[in-house]
Amino acid sequence: MPNPRCFFDITIGGESIGRIVFELYSDVTPKTAENFRALCTGEKGIGPSTGKPLHYKGSPFHRIIQASGERGTLSLGGRRYLCGSSSGFMIQGGDFTAQNGTGGESIYGLKFEDENFKLKHDRPFLLSMANAGAGTNGSQFFVTTVPTPHLDGKHVVFGQVLKGQSIVREIERTPKGQGDAPDQPVLIADCGELAEGEDDGVPAVGADGDAYADWPEDDTGAPRKDEELLQIAQTLKDLGNKLFKQGQYALAMRKYQKAIRYLQEKTLDADSEKKDTDQFKQEYYKVKVPCFLNRGFCALKLERYETTIRDMTSVLEFEDQERFVSPADQTKAYFRRGLAKTKSSDLEGGKLDLEMALKLSPKDTAVLKELEGVKAKLAAKREKEKKAFAKMFA
Structure with missing residues (x-):
């Protein structure tokens, strides 16, 4: 038996x-x-x-x-x-x-x-x-x-x-x-x-076609080459994008997180003898930046504001950020972090981030609208505090 x-x-x-x-x-x-x-x-x-x-x-x-x-x-x-x-x-x-x-x-x-x-x-x-x-x-x-x-x-x-x-x-x-x-x-x-012979309810391959181990260290195959890790991360990012478009934000977050784990298996090498080419770095950040931006956006949709703030901060502090994070992506990072801070009642912090986003993209109407809204909330808050202070000495 x-x-x-x-x-x-x-x-x-x-x-x-x-x-x-x-x-x-x-x-x-x-x-x-x-x-x-x-x-x-x-x-x-x-x-x-x-x-x-x-x-x-x-x-x-x-x-x-x-x-x-x-x-x-x-x-x-x-x-x-x-x-x-x-x-x-x-x-x-x-x-x-x-x-x-x-x-x-x-x-x-x-x-x-x-x-x-x-x-x-x-x-x-x-x-x-x-x-x-x-x-x-x-x-x-x-x-x-x-x-x-x-x-x-x-x-x-x-x-x-x-x-x-x-x-x-x-x-x-x-x-x-x-x-x-x-x-x-x-x-x-x-x-x-x-029971003996009963299906265990765990598919060998995910319904979405994801056949990769959730954690790279549990991959039982031969060590992955850098290009393979990058391709796996790209595939997982694409699956995350599909789930995001379907409104399945929690599942999409898991795919982006998994993609990030595979990217983290590769450390961009600055050693002179095996230095990564600019082309490889470009491809690497082309996958990495959207994974962080999109995971943070999913977290925003799920009201997990601390995660959004953390992920957007990561994008803005990436090594070689000025070379490989475009102004458009920097705008997204400041904008989403500003939204998360505002939702977390940090109106001043949200205002500063939205102002940075507007500086990068002056014609972005979504940023302008949110910034005006935050300024109005801050003005109302100050007026309320002013009235409360006045009552103390009435």
Whole structure:
């Protein structure tokens, strides 16, 4: 009998981002795999120890742990580990009782013993049990995003990600706040078990024809040449443009972001022996600039003003900006950043950006109209403040 497969449908900030499909190693760790499988289906009902449903559905990924920069220590389920300068570590979830890493319950009781340590943490996308020491397994688990050999002999590996590695990467890159918790809720919106032979619901190639790994580091083929990376980014930009025209702004943003990731695999080289030609730089920025402009425009449509401001600022601060960012594109960047600032109640900042846009494109009626509107709002605001000040001394 093949190993069981389970799935998580993930949302970030209420937006569906896709499905993760797991294989559970019931042939090596049957007890641990069965615990996870049953918690995916919810078939065991209410937990006797916590009085909560034994079900992952609706529970969060409460910690995103990354080890970046200098060597330091990381905490996992009460244990502390020395780690090196890796770009990632793991994402952790499974606390369906307290939702913050302090709770959870197994199908065998509050805790159960370590089954075995036969499998090693030797690659990314492994499924392993979080614990606070020997014999303290409950419902909490983690998915590795890099090899983590320092966890061998302490945490039980019991599965792997079959599909949805890009979803794991997206969770890993979610902005974090205090205690490694994601700024936006990362939830298991739905979960369950897939029957033998059942379609897993994850197409091998996207419906839009996008066959590229969402994250370049997960591309299993040979290293891409610079020209290939540029062509992939161009293809993804075109897909984003198509989605934008259809009004699917959130999906379009994801395509532009993916294109940017592939562009970031290539650093324009200033070394004298292998210096990039001006022609290549021109083609590079011809893709890069619209990706940032369009992603920021999508964010504006979705009222994600901080993202718009960040992306427009990036365009205006690109290296070689004067050579490769046209006045028309600079106008777009100032205009969209000005709109985002205005929508964020930064009227003065918005006014300055709109004035810069108008300076670059004096005949742009859309810019002129917005600038006049902001000036009127500022005048009304000052008049209101003036009246309020006068009342204080009446």
